[in-house]
Amino acid sequence: MIRDITLGQYYPGGSAVHRLDARTKIIATLVYIAALFVVNNFWGFLIAAASLFTVIAISRVPLKFIFRGLTAVFLIIAFTFIINLFMVDGRVLWEWKFLSITYEGLQRACFMAVRLVLLIIGSSMMTLTTKPIELTDGLEKLLNPLSKIGVPSHEIALMMTIALRFIPTLMEETDKIIKAQQARGADFESGNLLSRAKALIPILIPLFISSFRIAQDLALAMEARCYHGGEGRTRMNQIRFHRGDAAAAVLLIAFLGVIIASRWI
Amino acid sequence: MAYINVEDLVLEFSKYDENGKPLEPKRALDGVSLSIEKGSFTAIVGMNGSGKSTLAKCLNGLLLPTAGTVTVNGMDTKDGGHIWDIRSNIGMVFQNPDNQLVSSIVEDDVAFGPENLGVEPPEIRKRVDEALKKVDMYDHKDKAAHMLSGGQKQRIAIAGAVAMKPSCIVFDEPTAMLDPAGRSKVMDIIEELNKEGITVVLITHFMEEAAEADRILVMQDGRIIGDKTPRELFADEKYIHEAGLELPPVIELRDMLGMDKKILSAEELAANI
Numbered sequence: 001m002i003r004d005i006t007l008g009q010y011y012p013g014g015s016a017v018h019r020l021d022a023r024t025k026i027i028a029t030l031v032y033i034a035a036l037f038v039v040n041n042f043w044g045f046l047i048a049a050a051s052l053f054t055v056i057a058i059s060r061v062p063l064k065f066i067f068r069g070l071t072a073v074f075l076i077i078a079f080t081f082i083i084n085l086f087m088v089d090g091r092v093l094w095e096w097k098f099l100s101i102t103y104e105g106l107q108r109a110c111f112m113a114v115r116l117v118l119l120i121i122g123s124s125m126m127t128l129t130t131k132p133i134e135l136t137d138g139l140e141k142l143l144n145p146l147s148k149i150g151v152p153s154h155e156i157a158l159m160m161t162i163a164l165r166f167i168p169t170l171m172e173e174t175d176k177i178i179k180a181q182q183a184r185g186a187d188f189e190s191g192n193l194l195s196r197a198k199a200l201i202p203i204l205i206p207l208f209i210s211s212f213r214i215a216q217d218l219a220l221a222m223e224a225r226c227y228h229g230g231e232g233r234t235r236m237n238q239i240r241f242h243r244g245d246a247a248a249a250v251l252l253i254a255f256l257g258v259i260i261a262s263r264w265i
Numbered sequence: 266m267a268y269i270n271v272e273d274l275v276l277e278f279s280k281y282d283e284n285g286k287p288l289e290p291k292r293a294l295d296g297v298s299l300s301i302e303k304g305s306f307t308a309i310v311g312m313n314g315s316g317k318s319t320l321a322k323c324l325n326g327l328l329l330p331t332a333g334t335v336t337v338n339g340m341d342t343k344d345g346g347h348i349w350d351i352r353s354n355i356g357m358v359f360q361n362p363d364n365q366l367v368s369s370i371v372e373d374d375v376a377f378g379p380e381n382l383g384v385e386p387p388e389i390r391k392r393v394d395e396a397l398k399k400v401d402m403y404d405h406k407d408k409a410a411h412m413l414s415g416g417q418k419q420r421i422a423i424a425g426a427v428a429m430k431p432s433c434i435v436f437d438e439p440t441a442m443l444d445p446a447g448r449s450k451v452m453d454i455i456e457e458l459n460k461e462g463i464t465v466v467l468i469t470h471f472m473e474e475a476a477e478a479d480r481i482l483v484m485q486d487g488r489i490i491g492d493k494t495p496r497e498l499f500a501d502e503k504y505i506h507e508a509g510l511e512l513p514p515v516i517e518l519r520d521m522l523g524m525d526k527k528i529l530s531a532e533e534l535a536a537n538i
Binding site (some may be wrong): 010012131132133161162164165168169172213214217218220221222223224225226227228232233234235236237238 | 322325327349352353356357359361363364365366367368369370372373376377378379380381382383384385386389390393407408409410411422425426429
């Protein structure tokens with residue numbers, strides 16, 4: 001279960017999507033997410049989903065990888081769906097005691113669920129087709145103009161690189177702690193929600209401590225390798241916009257136009 | 266003058282009680298003096314808490330002396346202006362392979378050091394490829410670091426140090442967390458680097474690894490209590506036990522067979538039987 005989150009897991013490949021500049025992909029993802037909230041009807045979602053699946057097809061990332069990311073957030077999606085389903089007033093479809101499902105509620109719940117699913121797939125497409133380091137490089141470059149007004153763009157990018165790098169390490173650490181606790185008779189699987197949440201405390205505390213230990217080790221290793229902030233630092237991979245990025249920009253603008261137009265279908 | 270000079274080095278860690286009141290500081294290094302020649306291979310052995318790792322961290326200015334001096338190529342580690350020069354000259358590889366890789370992708374991690382030094386991008390590319398070939402990990406350059414084995418990760422860490430073109434690399438128990446196959450591969454690489462002229466300082470718990478060095482320093486309670494060649498050290502069984510160390514299996518077998526105390530390796534032993 002712990003290994004299921006695809007965020008920050010790069011799927012190596014050489015497709016057109018992989019070759020795009022990270023900045024293009026970051027902007028495209030942001031635009032896509034914004035577009036998902038512009039959409040207000042079935043046709044809009046159909047266009048959004050079709051575009052996304054076209055991108056997936058071009059990227060040649062196996063669907064298995066993409067949907068694996070979804071299972072981890074399934075609960076959130078289900079929760080949103082149920083809340084929306086029961087909380088919206090309108091034409092009643094079904095009623096039982098204090099619960100009622102309305103036509104509007106059903107529609108809103110479905111839209112919200114689809115929106116979340118597309119949002120997660122969309123953003124994991126970005127992380128699946130972009131090396132984390134390119135992603136953070138791209139972000140650094142995008143934020144660079146803001147560094148003049150005091151936004152620490154290099155530090156933010158480095159923090160993200162390190163966070164991404166240590167997700168698997170911390171997961172392994174968590175796994176190890178859980179197994180160690182289980183071996184000594186800890187029970188994480190039975191009992192109600194409250195007692196299960198309480199059972200997590202003996203996992204979180206050692207995890208917290210070991211993450212500090214890891215941070216200290218890493219800081220030493222970075223200092224030993226002459227890290228002293230972003231000043232005077234060069235990069236091995238120089239990122240540049242290519243013709244593909246221009247094509248992607250055109251497609252993105254077209255997509256945004258269609259999505260906005262779809263509101264009036 | 267020797268490449269690295271340590272004179273009367275004292276290092277104290279301040280300690281505080283629960284209320285934040287200072288306690289008597291813990292003395293991790295207590296008057297250490299040594300010099301390391303360019304191109305040499307020095308092993309440092311000793312029990313846990315004997316100050317080996319602390320000494321290693323003093324060599325490239327990760328820790329600064331409480332008293333005494335450490336100079337590298339004539340530069341004092343206490344002189345703030347030279348600190349990056351010193352660190353680019355003395356690479357360091359740590360014990361835990363997981364906690365010293367900065368980037369998720371192998372080649373990007375190797376590039377981290379040269380990038381910090383402000384090397385030009387095409388030159389970084391060249392150095393990264395060379396370093397990865399040297400540790401036999403070139404085929405893995407696009408892989409995610411967390412998918413590799415401990416031994417492979419440690420080789421990446423070595424490549425990361427090599428890519429900075431240091432003249433000396435300090436290895437702080439690089440094989441402590443590896444399996445036997447990973448260990449022997451890492452040791453082969455260390456010996457190879459030394460043959461190419463890189464000064465090696467190897468801190469280790471494994472006596473058979475220390476036996477590969479030109480010179481072994483034995484540490485105890487923050488002091489150097491012995492500075493011998495492997496041949497001298499492993500000829501003196503009593504001394505080894507007093508220092509809390511163990512003889513390598515080959516040497517133990519040698520002594521059980523009552524063979525010549527000068528014998529050091531399995532090959533020599535076999536030739537003499």
